[in-house]
Every structure is written in C-alpha cells, then in structure tokens.
Amino acid sequence: MRTLLILGAGTAGTMAANHLRKVLGDDWSITVVDRDTDHHYQPGYLFVPFWMEPGRVVRDRRPLLAEGVTFVEGRVALVHPERSEVELADGTGMTYDWLIIASGTRPDPTMVEGMAEALARREDVHDFYTLEGATALRERLRTFEAGRLLVHVSEMPIKCPVAPLEFAFLVEDHYRRRGLRHMVDITFVTPLDGAFTKPVAAGELGGLLKDRSIRLAADFAVERVDGEAGTLVAYDGRELRFDLLVTVPPNVGQQFVVDSGLGNDAGFVPVDKHTLRSVEHERIFVLGDASDIPTSKAGSVAHFATESFIDNFLAAVEDRPLPNSFDGHANCFVESGRGQAMLLDFNYDTEPLQGAYPLPAVGPMRLLRPSRVNHLGKLAFEQIYWRMLLPGHRLPVPAEMSMAGKRRPKE
Ligand SMILES: Cc1cc2nc3c(=O)[nH]c(=O)nc-3n(C[C@H](O)[C@H](O)[C@H](O)COP(=O)(O)OP(=O)(O)OC[C@H]3O[C@@H](n4cnc5c(N)ncnc54)[C@H](O)[C@@H]3O)c2cc1C
Known part of the structure; x- marks a missing residue:
C-alpha cells in the first residue's frame, strides 16, 4: 500500500484528495489531516459584513471528501521530510510516501505594532479575513454612521489581493444606500504604488476609486496602529486618522511550515512555480496559498493549479517526466x-x-x-x-x- 498524506482540508486539499481518489488505484491510501471539521467558503467573508448570514459560509468538511479518503482531525506540528513523517500536536506520528502541503495562509496581526490589541477590542479596528472578524464588523457597520473610514492592506502577498478593494467599493455602496455617504469619508490605504499591482488593472481600479470618491493613500508601509489615538502610522512618518479602521493584517504561512524549516521568511514553501513540487524535497508538492508561487493567492489559482498538478503527480509516482506546466492562471x-x-x-x-x-x-x-x-x-x-x-x-x-x-x- 502506498500512502499519500495531505495537510489541510481547505480548498486545495479537498480538491486534490477528491481528484486523486478518482485516478489512484486501491493500492493507494489517501489521508487528509485538518485541525478542525469546519470548511469555510472564504469568499463569503466579504459579504458577511453586508448581507450574508455568517453560518452560510461554514460546512462540515468530512462529507466534502470522497469515499475512500480518510479524514484525521489533528493539528500538524512538524514535518520531518528526511524520514517521511508528520508529527501532530498530540504526539501522533504519521508516515507517508508522498506529501501534499495545502495548509493555506493566515492573517497575523501581531506583525504590526498595536494591531492585534486593537483588533481584539473589536471597537474601532476590525478585519474581515476571519469569520469572527467579518461577523463583528457586520455589527459595527450597523452603528457606524459618520466619520473617517480607512480600508487598509498591511502588506503583500495576501490571499485574494482584490478583496480589500472589493470591500471599499461595497462599503461605499452600503453608505450610499443608507443615505449616509456624505457623512463617511473613505480612504483605501495600500503599500502598493497604486490601487493594484499590474499597470492596466491598477489604472482601471484606481479610476473606479476616483469615480466613487474613495481616496487612495498609496506607498503606505504601515509601522503601527494606535488604537487609542485612532491613527495609522507609516514608517515614513505619515499618519492617517480614523474613526473606523478595516484592516487586512499581514498574511503568513502556518507555524508548522516555519518550525519544520520548510518555509521562506513569510512561511511559504518554495516550489517550482510550474510543477508545484518542493524545490528541496521531491516527494512533497504544495498546493494553494501555502506555496511561494508568484501569482494571486486565490481559490481560482488553487483550482487551476490542482487540475494541472494531477497528471504531474501520476507521472511523479511512476518516476516519469512531469507533463504539465502550470502558467499561474488566476481568475x-x-x-x-x-x-x-x-x-x-x-x-x-x-x-x-x-x-x-x-x-x-x-x-x-x-x-x-x-x-x-x-x-x-x-x-x-x-x-x-x-x-x-x-x-x-x-x-x-x-x-x-x-x-x-x-x-x-x-x-
Ligand atoms: C475575504 C476573502 C475573500 C476571498 N475571495 C476569493 C474570491 O473571490 N475568489 C477566490 O478565488 N479566492 C478568494 N479568496 C481566497 C481563497 O479563499 C483562498 O485562496 C483559498 O481558500 C486557498 O485555499 P488553500 O487550500 O490554500 O487554503 P485554505 O482553504 O485556507 O485551507 C487551509 C487548510 O489548512 C488547515 N490547516 C492550517 N494549518 C493547519 C495545521 N497546523 N494543522 C492542520 N490543519 C491546518 C486549515 O484549517 C484549512 O482548512 C478569498 C479569501 C478571503 C479571506
């Protein structure tokens, strides 16, 4: 029996397990490990502050896995590639022949001074990159009726890099519909030099911000959040006052990736960007947000990359050259x-x-x-x-x- 172990039953891990169960024979066991049983439809977090019921984005992840895929609930603590073993936080060891890391990324507000403390108070500083954050923000938007609102991106890369822009457009529309738009001053604050990374999109999206009278504060490298004073401070000394700050904290790879020595500075696993194979360990592939590929961290990328990966995996286990080259497609x-x-x-x-x-x-x-x-x-x-x-x-x-x-x- 050959063993495939998949770390993470989110978007990429679930798709990979279900695709592979169809094409791998009975001589393969497929096991997926996740720290909990709740699968979140994360694109829904964007709508929760406005209209989507929070419960709608969550489903039990176990029935989402095909028959013949084993699910293990447990927190991954370490990967030992030299002995093809994964260690869970409770001490359980799991061996593998092939490993897929699909553990995604997570917002880490502790990386910006004052941000974690300000977010924890859930008063004037909020986020929507977690379900709890999006749900608390929903309540805050109901009572916030006037003042300076900042929509802020701490640094890149973040998952779904357009989501903060979407939030800015939706919150503008929210106040327009409530007849309060003239009372709320909205600024989009970004570390990039424009509304988005690529020139044509940056031009179009920047134009739309202008049309909606949303200010743009670009090249803003955040140093700290001062929750008491209600200011966002950049390293170059700029200070932006706010009455409500909606921030996207830095996104980083999972702690076990860092602790296992598998990640780069941000905790993302270096891979060949065309095959998703770890550059250091040939029996490890990385799907979804957990890798360092230079395209958007998005469910659509996880989907296209997984489709390209399946035939490559079948070739890899037979020691054949990998037939597909992923092009970084994002939609x-x-x-x-x-x-x-x-x-x-x-x-x-x-x-x-x-x-x-x-x-x-x-x-x-x-x-x-x-x-x-x-x-x-x-x-x-x-x-x-x-x-x-x-x-x-x-x-x-x-x-x-x-x-x-x-x-x-x-x-
Ligand atoms: C607000 C928002 C809006 C978005 N909108 C879109 C959109 O419109 N379109 C789009 O394509 N994408 C969107 N995305 C991005 C998309 O959700 C992610 O890119 C996608 O889910 C990545 O899939 P993944 O499998 O890599 O990670 P995830 O789906 O996050 O799965 C990672 C899994 O790993 C598990 N895990 C992590 N650490 C451990 C551990 N130590 N032990 C065990 N398990 C662990 C987690 O529990 C999780 O289940 C959005 C994201 C956000 C936050």
Whole structure:
C-alpha cells in the first residue's frame, strides 16, 4: 500500500484528495489531516459584513471528501521530510510516501505594532479575513454612521489581493444606500504604488476609486496602529486618522511550515512555480496559498493549479517526466458595488487585460469593466465551489489562461 498524506482540508486539499481518489488505484491510501471539521467558503467573508448570514459560509468538511479518503482531525506540528513523517500536536506520528502541503495562509496581526490589541477590542479596528472578524464588523457597520473610514492592506502577498478593494467599493455602496455617504469619508490605504499591482488593472481600479470618491493613500508601509489615538502610522512618518479602521493584517504561512524549516521568511514553501513540487524535497508538492508561487493567492489559482498538478503527480509516482506546466492562471471577480463586478483573468506572464470572457467577443463576462453579469458570476461561484470545484468535477473552462478575447493596450 502506498500512502499519500495531505495537510489541510481547505480548498486545495479537498480538491486534490477528491481528484486523486478518482485516478489512484486501491493500492493507494489517501489521508487528509485538518485541525478542525469546519470548511469555510472564504469568499463569503466579504459579504458577511453586508448581507450574508455568517453560518452560510461554514460546512462540515468530512462529507466534502470522497469515499475512500480518510479524514484525521489533528493539528500538524512538524514535518520531518528526511524520514517521511508528520508529527501532530498530540504526539501522533504519521508516515507517508508522498506529501501534499495545502495548509493555506493566515492573517497575523501581531506583525504590526498595536494591531492585534486593537483588533481584539473589536471597537474601532476590525478585519474581515476571519469569520469572527467579518461577523463583528457586520455589527459595527450597523452603528457606524459618520466619520473617517480607512480600508487598509498591511502588506503583500495576501490571499485574494482584490478583496480589500472589493470591500471599499461595497462599503461605499452600503453608505450610499443608507443615505449616509456624505457623512463617511473613505480612504483605501495600500503599500502598493497604486490601487493594484499590474499597470492596466491598477489604472482601471484606481479610476473606479476616483469615480466613487474613495481616496487612495498609496506607498503606505504601515509601522503601527494606535488604537487609542485612532491613527495609522507609516514608517515614513505619515499618519492617517480614523474613526473606523478595516484592516487586512499581514498574511503568513502556518507555524508548522516555519518550525519544520520548510518555509521562506513569510512561511511559504518554495516550489517550482510550474510543477508545484518542493524545490528541496521531491516527494512533497504544495498546493494553494501555502506555496511561494508568484501569482494571486486565490481559490481560482488553487483550482487551476490542482487540475494541472494531477497528471504531474501520476507521472511523479511512476518516476516519469512531469507533463504539465502550470502558467499561474488566476481568475478573480472584483465586486464594484451597484450590483456589478469586474473580472480579472491573468497569469505569470500576462497582466489583467480588457476584453470578453470566456468566449471571445461574446463573453458574456467583461474583463476589467463593471457589469451585472460579472456580479451574477461572482454570486454563482458559491454554488460552483461547493458542487463542482470541491468534489473535483472539471469545469468547462481550461486550466490554462487563454489570450482569446483579450485586448492589449495601445502603446
Ligand atoms: C475575504 C476573502 C475573500 C476571498 N475571495 C476569493 C474570491 O473571490 N475568489 C477566490 O478565488 N479566492 C478568494 N479568496 C481566497 C481563497 O479563499 C483562498 O485562496 C483559498 O481558500 C486557498 O485555499 P488553500 O487550500 O490554500 O487554503 P485554505 O482553504 O485556507 O485551507 C487551509 C487548510 O489548512 C488547515 N490547516 C492550517 N494549518 C493547519 C495545521 N497546523 N494543522 C492542520 N490543519 C491546518 C486549515 O484549517 C484549512 O482548512 C478569498 C479569501 C478571503 C479571506
């Protein structure tokens, strides 16, 4: 019997286990370890402060795993690649022939002075990158009716790098609908030099911020949060006053990755960006947010990468050359308020461009343009996630990014 061990039963771990159970024979055992039994649909965290019921984003993760996949509830404490063993926090040891690390990333507010303490008080400093945070923010938005509101990104990379922008557009719409927009001054604060990383998207998203009268504070390298004074302070001395701060703390890899000596400075595991294979340990692959690949940390990336990975894994275990090369494909909806959304489609080499998706000219979705159809696509993604992606059904969309329908900007 050969053993595949998967660390993490989130988006990537669940998809990988379910895909692989279909193609690996009975001589393979597949075991997935997770620290708890709650699977969260994290894209839903964005909507919880506004309208989505918190309970809607959580499901028991065990029935989401295919028959023939063993689930173990336990916290991973260490990986010992030299003896192909994983140690759980309760001392249990688990051996493997092949290992997939799919343990994601987590927000770590302790990395910014004052942030963890201010968040813990749940008064004027909030976040929406955890379900508890998003739920507390929901209550705060109900009572917050006037003042300076900062939507803040501490540093990159973060998972779903467009989510803070989406929050800014949605909160603007929230106050417009309540007739309080003129009472709330909104600023988007980012360490980047514009609204987003890539030039065309940064231009479009920056333009939309301007249209909605949302200020942009760029190049803001945060030094500390002063919860008492209500200020956000940058290393260059800039201070921004707030009455309500909605922050995205730094996102880091899991502690066991760091403790096992498998991570880079931020706790992400270095891999070959085209095969997702650990650069140091050939029997370890890393799927989802836990790796250091230079594309967005997003469920869509986990999905495309996992599809590309399956045949590579089958080849790796037979010691054949790996047939697929993952291109970094990411596909991100950006809620823009007013019942509309934008769509970004890009990969390692091609930045988000304008055009139509998935069919050239026809769409029906528009790239980098707010549209109602894009918004409906974002809402539909919730059901696609539970019913198609997690069970490991292939979508009628290729894993590789296509240039069909995309327009390059004129020089
Ligand atoms: C607010 C928000 C909005 C988002 N919106 C979108 C979106 O619109 N579209 C999109 O594509 N993506 C979106 N994402 C990102 C998406 O949710 C993640 O990129 C995706 O879930 C990553 O999958 P993963 O499997 O790598 O990690 P996760 O799904 O986070 O799973 C990691 C798993 O590892 C487990 N784990 C961690 N440490 C341990 C340990 N020590 N022992 C045992 N188990 C452990 C965790 O419990 C978890 O179940 C959003 C994320 C957020 C926070």
